[in-house]
Amino acid sequence: MANSRQQQAIETKNRLLKAAELVFLEHGFQNTTIRLINNKAETGHGTAYVYFKNKEDFLIKIMEDTMEQFTKIASIPFHPATSNEAYELVSNQVKLFLSLAIKKKELMKVFKEAIGVSKEVEARWQDIRDQFTASITKDIMYAQEYKLADSSLSPSLVARLWFYTNEMFMWEVIHESPSNDIEDIIKHMTTIYMKGLYSNPQQ
Amino acid sequence: MANSRQQQAIETKNRLLKAAELVFLEHGFQNTTIRLINNKAETGHGTAYVYFKNKEDFLIKIMEDTMEQFTKIASIPFHPATSNEAYELVSNQVKLFLSLAIKKKELMKVFKEAIGVSKEVEARWQDIRDQFTASITKDIMYAQEYKLADSSLSPSLVARLWFYTNEMFMWEVIHESPSNDIEDIIKHMTTIYMKGLYSNPQQ
Amino acid sequence: MANSRQQQAIETKNRLLKAAELVFLEHGFQNTTIRLINNKAETGHGTAYVYFKNKEDFLIKIMEDTMEQFTKIASIPFHPATSNEAYELVSNQVKLFLSLAIKKKELMKVFKEAIGVSKEVEARWQDIRDQFTASITKDIMYAQEYKLADSSLSPSLVARLWFYTNEMFMWEVIHESPSNDIEDIIKHMTTIYMKGLYSNPQQ
Amino acid sequence: MANSRQQQAIETKNRLLKAAELVFLEHGFQNTTIRLINNKAETGHGTAYVYFKNKEDFLIKIMEDTMEQFTKIASIPFHPATSNEAYELVSNQVKLFLSLAIKKKELMKVFKEAIGVSKEVEARWQDIRDQFTASITKDIMYAQEYKLADSSLSPSLVARLWFYTNEMFMWEVIHESPSNDIEDIIKHMTTIYMKGLYSNPQQ
DNA sequence: TATGAATGAGCTTTCATTCAT
DNA sequence: GATGAATGAAAGCTCATTCAT
Numbered sequence: 001m002a003n004s005r006q007q008q009a010i011e012t013k014n015r016l017l018k019a020a021e022l023v024f025l026e027h028g029f030q031n032t033t034i035r036l037i038n039n040k041a042e043t044g045h046g047t048a049y050v051y052f053k054n055k056e057d058f059l060i061k062i063m064e065d066t067m068e069q070f071t072k073i074a075s076i077p078f079h080p081a082t083s084n085e086a087y088e089l090v091s092n093q094v095k096l097f098l099s100l101a102i103k104k105k106e107l108m109k110v111f112k113e114a115i116g117v118s119k120e121v122e123a124r125w126q127d128i129r130d131q132f133t134a135s136i137t138k139d140i141m142y143a144q145e146y147k148l149a150d151s152s153l154s155p156s157l158v159a160r161l162w163f164y165t166n167e168m169f170m171w172e173v174i175h176e177s178p179s180n181d182i183e184d185i186i187k188h189m190t191t192i193y194m195k196g197l198y199s200n201p202q203q
Numbered sequence: 204m205a206n207s208r209q210q211q212a213i214e215t216k217n218r219l220l221k222a223a224e225l226v227f228l229e230h231g232f233q234n235t236t237i238r239l240i241n242n243k244a245e246t247g248h249g250t251a252y253v254y255f256k257n258k259e260d261f262l263i264k265i266m267e268d269t270m271e272q273f274t275k276i277a278s279i280p281f282h283p284a285t286s287n288e289a290y291e292l293v294s295n296q297v298k299l300f301l302s303l304a305i306k307k308k309e310l311m312k313v314f315k316e317a318i319g320v321s322k323e324v325e326a327r328w329q330d331i332r333d334q335f336t337a338s339i340t341k342d343i344m345y346a347q348e349y350k351l352a353d354s355s356l357s358p359s360l361v362a363r364l365w366f367y368t369n370e371m372f373m374w375e376v377i378h379e380s381p382s383n384d385i386e387d388i389i390k391h392m393t394t395i396y397m398k399g400l401y402s403n404p405q406q
Numbered sequence: 407m408a409n410s411r412q413q414q415a416i417e418t419k420n421r422l423l424k425a426a427e428l429v430f431l432e433h434g435f436q437n438t439t440i441r442l443i444n445n446k447a448e449t450g451h452g453t454a455y456v457y458f459k460n461k462e463d464f465l466i467k468i469m470e471d472t473m474e475q476f477t478k479i480a481s482i483p484f485h486p487a488t489s490n491e492a493y494e495l496v497s498n499q500v501k502l503f504l505s506l507a508i509k510k511k512e513l514m515k516v517f518k519e520a521i522g523v524s525k526e527v528e529a530r531w532q533d534i535r536d537q538f539t540a541s542i543t544k545d546i547m548y549a550q551e552y553k554l555a556d557s558s559l560s561p562s563l564v565a566r567l568w569f570y571t572n573e574m575f576m577w578e579v580i581h582e583s584p585s586n587d588i589e590d591i592i593k594h595m596t597t598i599y600m601k602g603l604y605s606n607p608q609q
Numbered sequence: 610m611a612n613s614r615q616q617q618a619i620e621t622k623n624r625l626l627k628a629a630e631l632v633f634l635e636h637g638f639q640n641t642t643i644r645l646i647n648n649k650a651e652t653g654h655g656t657a658y659v660y661f662k663n664k665e666d667f668l669i670k671i672m673e674d675t676m677e678q679f680t681k682i683a684s685i686p687f688h689p690a691t692s693n694e695a696y697e698l699v700s701n702q703v704k705l706f707l708s709l710a711i712k713k714k715e716l717m718k719v720f721k722e723a724i725g726v727s728k729e730v731e732a733r734w735q736d737i738r739d740q741f742t743a744s745i746t747k748d749i750m751y752a753q754e755y756k757l758a759d760s761s762l763s764p765s766l767v768a769r770l771w772f773y774t775n776e777m778f779m780w781e782v783i784h785e786s787p788s789n790d791i792e793d794i795i796k797h798m799t800t801i802y803m804k805g806l807y808s809n810p811q812q
Numbered sequence: 813t814a815t816g817a818a819t820g821a822g823c824t825t826t827c828a829t830t831c832a833t
Numbered sequence: 834g835a836t837g838a839a840t841g842a843a844a845g846c847t848c849a850t851t852c853a854t
Contacts, residue, residue, distance in 0.1 A: 113319070153391055154391065164371035192396065196396065249851080252850075455829075566781070570774060574773035575769075601759075602802065603803055
């Protein structure tokens with residue numbers, strides 16, 4: 001069959017990807033070498049180079065696959081009728097986001113390391129950030145249109161601010177021993193974001 | 204004389220530090236080698252090892268010296284009588300913080316790179332974060348005590364949130380071509396932080 | 407049909423040869439790889455191996471084809487009646503030889519490189535040298551027979567000497583910026599060869 | 610002693626050079642690796658790189674040292690009073706040149722290979738050629754001044770021609786089984802160069 | 813205190829080559 | 834006849850680090 005060759009190639013590539021993920025998890029990004037990946041995949045020294053340019057290439061592929069699950073969360077429909085409803089939707093989204101990150105904890109740590117080390121990975125992460133903020137921007141514009149949110153603020157700037165907060169707490173919670181309970185973090189993030197610190201809550 | 208020897212040692216150390224800063228600025232953190240630093244300082248291959256364990260050691264010393272100027276901003280007295288006054292004080296502090304970062308732009312980029320690459324530097328950066336958040340925590344507690352800020356929120360958690368926002372926009376602005384004007388960023392950060400997105404400002 | 411298969415084989419071989427020449431011209435001999443040739447010919451990785459053992463094999467085939475044009479010059483009939491006539495014939499032959507080399511300049515450079523790098527190519531070039539010197543030897547013997555040339559000298563040794571001179575100036579002129587005008591080179595070569603440096607021409 | 614360190618460095622460099630020469634003689638230029646040189650010199654893997662950039666660097670140093678002995682031959686005083694005396698001087702010089710080459714046979718073969726393979730070595734060989742031709746040029750000008758040689762010919766062009774002849778026969782004789790006896794080669798070279806092929810010797 | 817000669821670990825990378833299809 | 838997936842050999846090279854002076 002003509003396809004069996006292609007089939008075999010795809011299988012080899014997947015075996016390499018699986019192996020790469022294991023090696024990254026075991027050794028971290030900086031200590032991973034192409035050699036370790038080939039050893040784990042039980043492929044020849046040159047084989048990894050047939051499919052991937054370097055270890056960044058491996059990581060970016062794994063990162064993209066993983067982050068797809070995150071972007072699904074970002075694209076949850078956001079059409080609140082009231083402030084309270086908005087609060088619920090936003091708070092729920094944060095919860096899903098942080099929970100997924102905790103679930104993928106070890107992998108997220110590898111990504112964090114790789115983002116710091118490799119310009120290429122960092123650029124790819126910035127792309128992912130841009131996807132998130134684009135999605136958040138739309139949500140903010142919806143809320144402004146329906147007079148739920150302050151229309152004098154720039155949606156895209158606020159979107160970045162909001163994503164940054166999410167990202168930073170995400171990096172915090174994936175590390176051992178979070179200083180606070182996740183629910184508490186979510187409550188604080190959402191409250192400040194939506195009501196501000198100096199607004200009097202009793203009113 | 205014992206003193207002249209001590210004197211010489213201090214001078215050598217300073218010459219190495221000056222050289223290290225220049226090399227870091229020229230080559231970035233990852234591409235800097237102890238050899239380059241020794242060359243720039245015109246000291247022997249073994250000399251750097253007398254004073255510094257490795258290149259992280261060099262960077263941490265430089266980072267601490269630089270961040271001292273930032274902590275001065277964090278420790279500006281914060282005793283607002285009204286919300287408006289609080290807004291002014293906070294907004295001014297952000298402005299000083301971002302302006303200083305922009306002034307030290309190139310060095311901050313090196314720090315960012317080093318934080319990503321080296322666990323040791325990252326840990327030291329976390330210490331610096333803790334200093335900032337401790338200071339912010341105190342300010343929040345003051346505002347809560349005087350009924351200016353929502354007392355139901357955890358001061359330390361809010362402090363982290365607030366510092367994270369500052370930090371992320373700081374990394375944003377030190378890179379070329381910020382998407383927005385600095386004043387705009389400051390206004391948005393401070394507004395969301397203090398009044399929230401979903402509070403209606405006109406009311 | 408059996409014939410169409412043969413036909414196809416010949417066409418593939420020719421496509422590979424054409425591609426090899428282009429790749430050699432573009433990358434030189436050492437930087438040429440079988441892979442590059444296959445890519446240029448748009449054939450599969452294994453195809454080149456069906457027709458050629460290695461890149462030397464490609465080059466030797468191309469070199470033989472090219473040098474055929476040179477050997478035509480070597481076999482121009484040489485039957486001078488006088489010294490002057492001999493001078494004219496020899497000088498004309500050199501001119502044709504150098505002109506052809508200049509015309510094939512880029513290819514000759516590749517040959518030169520290949521001769522230096524590969525023992526196999528060098529051996530093949532020695533064969534070509536032998537063809538030339540055999541032809542020159544005959545010419546010298548003719549001149550000696552007709553008392554035009556010094557009969558005490560060994561025709562084959564002189565033939566080698568004469569070919570070496572031609573070859574070396576040939577390598578010189580195919581490189582950019584020859585120090586002298588071609589006509590001048592020809593005049594000097596032929597004069598020294600035929601009359602010597604220390605014979606007084608005016609007498 | 611302050612010098613003992615320098616002394617040690619010089620000794621190491623010399624040990625490496627000696628080792629390199631042996632390895633080049635044993636394996637030829639292309640098959641020589643820095644690793645083989647380090648092994649032979651019993652130095653660490655990195656030591657060769659302290660003193661030499663790459664294997665070309667090794668070879669060029671060895672080539673320069675060797676060729677110094679050749680340039681001594683080129684600079685033998687040349688002040689003939691008669692044609693015969695000139696013949697004797699020239700013929701003697703060729704003899705010394707070829708004899709030295711034969712003595713250094715194996716090394717010359719390595720140089721030949723290296724010249725063909727490496728642009729850098731080739732360029733260095735061209736420098737050596739230029740030294741020789743400069744020296745020959747002076748000799749020719751002397752002969753022209755004293756009316757021993759044809760003044761209508763360009764000294765530098767003739768010098769190149771003469772050196773090329775010497776060089777080519779040199780490469781010939783360093784290879785096994787020379788077709789002719791060295792004395793014969795010298796006689797022919799010198800005769801053609803000085804008297805030409807078509808001058809009648811009896812006159 | 814300062815030096816700098818020497819070390820060696822070990823990863824990356826390329827490519828000719830094979831062989832099942 | 835043509836293909837292309839897979840292999841693996843092996844050299845280059847860098848740099849932190851040591852230690853005798």
